[in-house]
Amino acid sequence: MRLPARLRPPDLVRTGGGGPLGCVAVPGLGLSVRGWEPTLARLELPQAAAAVALPAYGVPAAWGSALGPRDTAQRLLDRLDELRAGRTVLLGHSAGCQVVAEAARAAPDRVAALVLVGPTGDPAARPWAALVRRWLRNLPGETPRQVPVLLRDYTYSGMISFARAMDAARRHRLDATLAGLRCPVLLVRGAHDHICPPAFLERLAGRAACPGLVTVPGAAHMAPLTHPQELAAAVRPFLTGTGTGGRATG
Template sequence: MSASGVRPLDPSRSRPDTPLVGVPGLGLSAATLRPVLHRLGGGTVVTLPGFGEPVPRHLPVDPQTQAGRLLDRVTELGIDTCVLLGHSASCQVVVEAAARAPGVVAALVLIGPTTDPRARTRSRLAARWLRTSVHERPAQVPLLVRDYARTGPTAMVRTMGAARRHRIETALVGVSCPVLVLRGPRDRISPADWTDTLARVAPHGASTTLESGAHMVPLTEPDALAAAIGAFLRTAADGRVTGHPAA
């Protein structure tokens, strides 16, 4: 294992030796991350309240508490060290987990992170979501409808409210592992200058924009996403993450 804690990918399997653990986005199920994890050779999806699971009334859903739940699940799975992958609002959760348990999290992958300071109000978030949704592929709609209905609108609003108040850019300063921030070129929820900013504040960060896709790139662009993540993990294992955004 390298000094960064990430082992190189085995070319024969195209997957890292360090286990991949993904957390789906707000209101989404494990199915949304399985395509990209499959292309990376496998991984585990951990669901949490509001992120693949219902939210019991009065249950705390702030990212710090969710990070504790995530780390407990990782321990229960018998995983000592892992690469955490977050999508959308779950990026807050995995960042908090990495800051809390640097010995457990070897690297972070943040796909379309939310809460750009310019769009933290409900109205601005909704406007960005609408501008992004017109670029998404219609084929994913049935899955998203099922997932959102399972979580429920009240739970989604409450969970997003907690995420909206969280400052992911502040939490990233305390993360010591390599960090990759990814987005689709038509993602208005997570614009390029925002992902570049997050990569810059992370001590060992890099950012990249895929050639196609919007916010739901784990479903719509799994091949390109897996290629970018695989390249990042090889670079991280070689100690070549510099802390500056990638082109």
Template sequence: MTGARPVVAVPGLGLSAEIPQRLFRALPTAGPTTVVELPGFGLPAPRGLAIGLAAQVDRLLDALRGRGPGDPVVLVGHSASCQLVAEVAAREPERVAGLVLVGPTTDPRGWTWPGLATRWVRTAAHERPGQIPRLVHDYRNTGPVAMARTLDAFRRCRIEDSLGSVRCPVLVLRGLHDRIAPADWVAALARLPRDGSAVTVAAGGHMVLSTHPRLVAAEVSAFLARRVGVSEGR
């Protein structure tokens, strides 16, 4: 028998599992879905805990190995977690059948703290105010110090280095008004892997996964059907 590929998502910086779950609820054609929260990405990060790319990659790989033997998964990253899932796909390609990057960071033209702040302000004007209670809840749970430490580590990571080694199909997606992941940056990233495509959905900003999950789900569904295919049933 055949079936849809399992999908594993890592929330964006400071965000909880609820945000990628919104995508999963709008993605009925996906296989089994899992959200993996990590320190700084949905979980607190105590002082002294390693939160750099290498440590986070090891944690995500441990979670994937914990699933036991099975078919490769589709990995979904959002914002800063895009660097993480891309590095996992580059390091252990046999575990990853496809990669979805939503609002990837960090464009080298805006990686500094002032650059990131400017882009965030320009994007925030297009975000929906209704999501503020959810963001406040998630950011408080992760903690501002943990978020700052994680962002400081991940803003320096070059996702380009990972994507150049990725063998699986890759979808790079952004919201129409996302200034953190501008269209030319997303298009450039999609040209790096062997099989990449770039999409700008018709609305939303950097939090498009939260505010417009159905738009994102439509593109992800098409990507899964056309580029990733089915898995062998176990």
């Protein structure tokens, strides 16, 4: 079902100062760019920041289109061209982390650093049953207030697109992608995130060339939606350069 135009989320939100984009965020699978807007607005960076929607990541996907992280990463790079973005920091949430990591692999000269919030791609969660168990364990840490937002976003992106992209994402090895990158990577998880457990984050840190680790107190998997102020505070030092390449815990 196609929603009326007045009910559709935007395919781009932009915050901060003028001039070139300093960082670009990709939402989680099935989520809209509005989920990133409160966090980006609180970063208080001198350069502008934006969140962009991609097929299955905020907008519906064309029937039969390839929705693997590498395919979606190329669409992200094309979108950066449209926005005339230069060398930027890419932020991803959930399966969006796999997309931005693949963009950094494909175009390392265009990506200054990565911020991965609640990354997915854990080989231990590849079976559907394992994914469902992690989602169920994560639910008690989330707030019921986000349910209307999630229903709106998933309805807009489309459950068929969501399922197709999820099937591709669960087969993708984020750890292997990070092993081929040389840029700094900040790895972030909510303290109550059961979709991205601590052991997986530590494993990713071991594969990244310049890793940083940050925990957002009180948050679960949907940190950009539920704890934007805390998330912005956690990643701001990295984005401003004071924490780049460091290994901090919060």
